[in-house]
Amino acid sequence: MTIVDPQVSAEIFRLIAELADDWEYDGVITLDTLFLSDLGLESLDLVVLGTAIQHRYGKLPFSEFLAEIGQRPVDRRDLTVGELASYVSQQLAASPGGQSR
């Protein structure tokens, strides 16, 4: 089961909006929204988003996370907002010191 800290997901939604700049997305962005297929982002954007999340929450092992995604079969090489939020939530829960709010 995916555990998502609602505050984390809210923050990620905010950062996505910031990153999206003047791009719009026809529909509600939910935890099931895919970054590449739905939002039309590129892998570099994920890195930029990851950097922004680190900026907000402190250091997180994003490189491994992204590498894991890169290893997936090509048709599943994408990431949902929920997956990212869950990952961040878990990382924060595991290392309470990492939360530099």
Place this chain on the structure above:
Amino acid sequence: MTVTARDGDGAAVAIIGMSCLFPGAPDIDAYWNNIVNKVDSVTDAPPESWDGETYFDADFEDTDKVYCRRGGYLGSLLTFDPLPHGIPPVSVGGEPDQWVALQLARDALADAGWSELPVETRHRTAVVLGKGTYLNGGNAKVIQRSLVVGQTLDVIKQLHPEFGDAEIDRLRQEMKRVLPGIGPETVPGLIPNIVVGRIANRLDLMGPTYTIDAACASSLVAMQLAMRDLVNGECDLALAGGSQVWMPVPTLNVFCHLNALSRNQEIRPFDKDADGTLLGEGIGMVVLKRLADAEADGDRIYAVLRGVGVASDGRGTSVMAPRVDGEELALRRAYEVAGVAPESIGLIEAHGTATPIGDAVEIEALSRVFGSSQGELPSCAIGTVKSMISHTIPASGVAGVIKCALALYHKVLPPTLHCDQPNPELDRTTFYVNTETRPWVHGGDQPRRAGVNAFGFGGINAHAVLEEHAATGGRELPGHQARWGSEICVLEAETADGLRQEALRLATLLPAGEAEASFTLADLASTLAGQIGPSAGTTRLAIVAASLADLGRKLERAAGKLADPNCRRIKDVSGIYYTAQPVGAGAKVAFLFPGEGAQYPGMLSDLCLNFPEARQIFDRADRIGRDEGRPRLPSDDIFPRPGFSDDERRQAEERLMRMDTAIESVFTANQAMHAVLGRLGLHADACVGHSSGEYAAALASGVVDLDTTDGIRGIGGALRRAYAEAASGDGVPKAALLALAADRQRAEEIAAEAGGEIHLAMDNCPHQAVLVGEPDAVDRARKIADREGVIYEVLPYDRAVHTPLFAPYAEGLRQVFARPEVRDGHTVLYSCTTGRPYPAAPDEVRNLFVEQWFRPVEFRRTIESLYDDGARVFVEVGPRGNLAAFAEDTLRGREALVVPADVRHRPSTTQLNHLVGQLVAHGVDLDLGQLFAYRSVRRVERPELESARAPAANPTMSLAQRWPMLRLSPDVVDEVMPRSEPSGGSENHRAAPTPPPVVTSPAEPAPDWAAVAPSTPAPDWAAVAPPTPAAEWTTPSPLPVGLDAMAAVIAGHLSTMDRFLAVNQEIMQSYLRAAGTGEAPPPAAVVRPVAPAVAPLPVSEPVFVPPVAPTNGHTNGSVAAPAPFPTPEIEAPPAPAVADLRAEVTGQLLALISERTGYPEAMLDHNLDLEADLGIDSIKRVEILGNYRQQSGRVDEIDLELLAAQRTIAQIIDVLAEPAGSPPAAAPPPAAAAPDHGEVVVRRTFDLAEDLYLGDHVLGRDPSAPASGLPVMPLTMSLEILAEAAAGLVPDHAVIGLRDVTALRWLALEKGAVSVEISVRLQPGTGPEKRVAVELRNLSEPDPTPVITAAVLLAPDYPEAPAPLGAGVAEGRPSGLAPDRLYAGGMFHGPMWQGVTAMVDSAPGGATATLRVLPFTGFSRRPAEPPFLLDPIVLDAAGQVIGFWAAEQLASANVVFPFRLAALDVFGPLRPTGEDIACRARIALDGAQLVRSDIDMVGADGRLWMRMTGWEDKRFEVSPFLRPLVTAGGPADLSSPWLFGSRRVDVDVPGDRKFWKQVWAGRILGPNERAAFAALRVPEARQLEWLGGRTAAKEALRALLAAGPGIEATLADIEIQPDAAGRPVVSGPWRDRVPGPLGLSIAHSDGVAVAVVGASDYLGIDVERVRTPGRGFGEVAFDDEERQRLSGLPEEWALRCWCAKEAVAKATGSGLSDGPRSVVITAVDPLEERLTARLAGRLAEAHPDLAGVDLVVQTRQVDDVVVAVAQDQRPPDEHAAATRPEWSTQR
């Protein structure tokens, strides 16, 4: 074998035209589309095909049945329009293939470019069609009629010796009646060869025409024979193919006996688990011509058929088993006759039946001819279209040929389905199963070739060899290109508001679905593209749309945004582009070319399918590879053979990562993309390449000329060699690459700290820099990055490029770049090494080409330079889109447009559309027409677009294939069954209502009302019983209570009507019998007074009658009913006295011809040649004329021989109308029984889609949902319908009024359509004024009795108008209703009916108003809608005046509906649109329930135009909660908020409850729920409560959705259905957006309905009216302890406890499964009004999580209603927050 391609050309034929009908594919376009898009068209047998109930047996225990339902069925696609072929519709019977084949022959010829063949060609055209001569529907009919009926009767006689001759005769008649007839028209259809005979006959072809049967090989054998005739010069043109358009059950049964059909009901050719085939239906044809002729004539050549080889199995093991030797021989013969080597084949369309033995034998035969793999890559794709459409037996070969011809024409390797793990036998062959649509990249020196297998039962094998037509390769003409996944649609306007209007206008014109449209999205896109001129200060909206519907949605979305004056731009991910500040016009465009790393398997494959110039670049790369003798060609890696596992797919990716492959593949892809952009007219001002992308950039800028095979080869080969040298040398330092999410400075700091051999190799953008160095140093850098929280990625390369380490290896390239000439170029080339334009001196250019390999890539700096130099548009020209992301990151926040031409997550063509969209929105000029250059698109003309919402006329008739069924109608069973027997069997269909199932109190209240209210008396079934037989009409009133005084009158009237109906029917029948042939006189003279008496029925659409018109509902003939008639259908014409012999002759003759041929009379042009044009042969002609002679009574006087010699209708009329010597005997009444004054019955169907005015007359419409509510026919429209019908009887008369109009019931369109029958009878009378009695019945009612009755008055002229009422009727007291508010609140009428422009005066005794004559345009879509005789809009408006008056003057019961009109008088014709009409009404109350008015309508000239006398409205007291149902602008909700977050409806429905029920249901229920509601077998009061509960629940949910996730759902979109346990479950299209549970509970009791919703599953509500419970209630409901707790408490607490139990049980979802003891009340807290309960018994076992928990229930009593609610008592954040985060974040 070394035969060259040209050697055998003399024997080759060209395929120049094609047509087909296969499952899911009505034509070639759809067929090819389905193939390319991997559409599986295998389905269960549709009802049109065969009846699963009767013939399906999954276990095959009954071996006369079929164990497999699935197959490829044509179903509703099997239609035929006989009229264009000159086929009398009644002749369309017998075998369906003869009709479809005729259509396809025409289609195939049309595809080849001929609508009509020249005569010399016609006489030398052959038709050879493969056809199975299995038992078919036609034979079966004969067998059933001749054998089965007789044998069945014998069996019955054995069983019922008491049956006499009369009974047996009756049964015989009935059986023959229900079986399809065998007429003179159908008999020829039973002869197999008629299928080609008809083609030859209709198209006048005189070459050899015949059918052949070679089982599954039929099509290919047919082609072989046709080809032979062509080559031998027997003919010049041939149609060849195969047909199997219906799959008879006996054939399926035989295959089941052979165990050949798949037990799993899946067809999986070449899968290791394939277990059998599936059979299917289809037909296909190709047009063949000698290749040399086709080339000389400039025909479009899809493919060349080089040869067909045929062989039999000889003496195999069994005649049914396939034999390798026979198949092998057919293959060998084919290659021999084709003169080509099997190794040159790139695609095999296998027979591939998916039977284990069939697949194995085929693989073996193929491998014998093609050789084995020998460790090389498999070279030939294999697959079969059977995996998509199943095995169509005689048509299977042509299915494969068409597929391969298109594959060759479009250079596509088509996919095959359902092969998940290939048969291991294939491993040793040269074949690979192709499961994806891939470009057919080909670098060989021979043309692309394909082979098609077809191996038949009985051992007949065939193989066809096809080849692409090389000359066509360069100039592909549009021909059946697969549909694109999306199109770009561009609108242009002067201003943003103009753009918005354009968008809205287009959106409103678009049809709802592709199916309704007469044009495609591509047609529309290309039309729009054609309207875009050069950018000149205009503004543009560009939309990438996947369908017309998608376009509509996006247009509306865009228009919504543009409405905001502050909207500066729209940049929507889904593809909506607009900007108020374009950067494009005049800005410099930079092309960015990626280098290695951008490649991925399958890149640009979609682009290659759609743009030949892209594919040709890859062809060239393969050719170079092949010339170099490389074992792997570039396309082997770029478009790898489909992998069957994740591993295989990963390996394919890894192969592309190798340096040689990587550089070459990206270089090739860049060029391909550049070629496509060039075609679109996009040109760069600057080019830049990233890393090895520099060479593609140099090429594109013209700095070097590498655009030749030699040049490319030089670069590619040199890079490859350099890499090989580098790889083989042992001094190559192993490098590692690390991409850091950091800018250059940070990356350099990390590199410095890491120390050792590590360099900054690429500065891509602020968020990416790449370090390259020896692995240890890179590893140190990685750890530092980790420590610093810098995101990194280790790149999958091991080359030390862009560092000094690479310098020694780059030096080898100097000589490569020494060769090509270096020029100034036409475009500035930037260098990523210097970040500046390349130097001018050629040597320096060459130097940079080499040095860039060991110097860093300064991409970020180069982008900055480009921006500084004025570039504003950056397009990445190559795969994947990385560079665009870099550039975007670099230019973040600055005005620039950065777009990749390809991204990995979209098909490349779709991304191209996004690119084009963004460019044009920014004012960049492109040649948009090039997007359509290779496709068949047509211009959508404006009128077509404007009528796009009108459904296209669909004159085709369905060629139903259903097996004829022998069944008796219930009436006959009743009649014949012995009276003495208990009539159980025949009673069953008398529809005695079955009692509701008694359910032990489930959670859904509807069925359990009886259980909850034990004191309620037995339900009053009579109240809901469907109409009972006539005898019972007289006693109980069938009408809803509440019509009081009216009721008795109406009931009496109904019983009269019922008897009248019966009598009437009898008279009609005897009339018809006596008249012999029935419908004689022309209907035209009857329906249309305005038309001359002889004119044919003025229909503009073809109308025909089925050959075997079912005489009642029990018949299931072989021909389906025709499309609904657009104009009145005349059932029984009268015999009006018509003086003019000519008119009479014409009318009778046309009617007869129409009846006997099925042609609508409108089509029967008098000058048509009966035989040549109408296909009426001499036998039929004599039959018709004989009938006429009989019918007219002119037997003696008519010379049949003379008549039979006449060729046209006009000539026949001339002969007949010429009195032979003496005037004909005055036409006597045709038969004694004919009545003096005929009655005519007119049938009309009205539906929402056609009769648009109905959509503006809807009761109970939910303001948020346009499709909701109950449309009703306005009374005045009914008057018009009656008037039109009556006018038909009396030509040349005007309708001057109506009398005694009584409307007994509403004419509602519950299902969106209603069919009515209007019977019209001329009353006796001699004066000039005619009176016609009319009655309208609603055929949708189970037993139609008249709904409206009236008399219509007609006269040659309008009467003199009397003086109108004065304006003083309303005593000059001004009305308080503001003109602009008239329709805002109190009325439900839409704009078409808003004819009242102002209420002027209003007083107790009258009202005056101003009406306006509104236009009829847009009123109806019916093209043939006759002009109106009355003005129903003005009349309705006059009626509305009474409504407005009632609202103002009446304090109670002020909703009025008209139901009676004593007299309408009309004093003149229709008035011009826009004229103001003064309306003056004298109004009086008549008792408490009626309002009676006399209303005058006065024209602008002051003269009385129309007068209604005795217009009577019935007054309704509408419950406040129902009021929104009769008003348009009222409150949205019917329920009101109540206790504990619930909503409540007090179900108080006075008056016509059935009507209100309909209206109410129409407002709130979705389609599924309507069905559930209709099936509800409970009394009406409970039905209304059920609606109340649903209403409360839906409105509560609507509020919850709006407040929570912000979803605007309509009530119909909130679907509530009970689950298996009876618990209501909510669903809807919005459900995915609301994660987590949605609890819902409904309860009702005696007129009160409540519902509660929430975000938890545990939710239950119950409600009860307080009443004295029956004795024993306490004993049953409670145990001792509970009774203890209740003692001393007020009596109502027992009810509260009961409700609590119910509420808890409902909350569990199970209901009181163990009765009242399932829930035990453990505590009662009267102060807090709370109860505590626990689960017990099995309920506790079923819910362990709740067992033992004290469940709190809140209760209240309000007035006499007790309510209890059980819900989760935890604070909402505990159970909701964790599971539904976006409810709080996604507003």
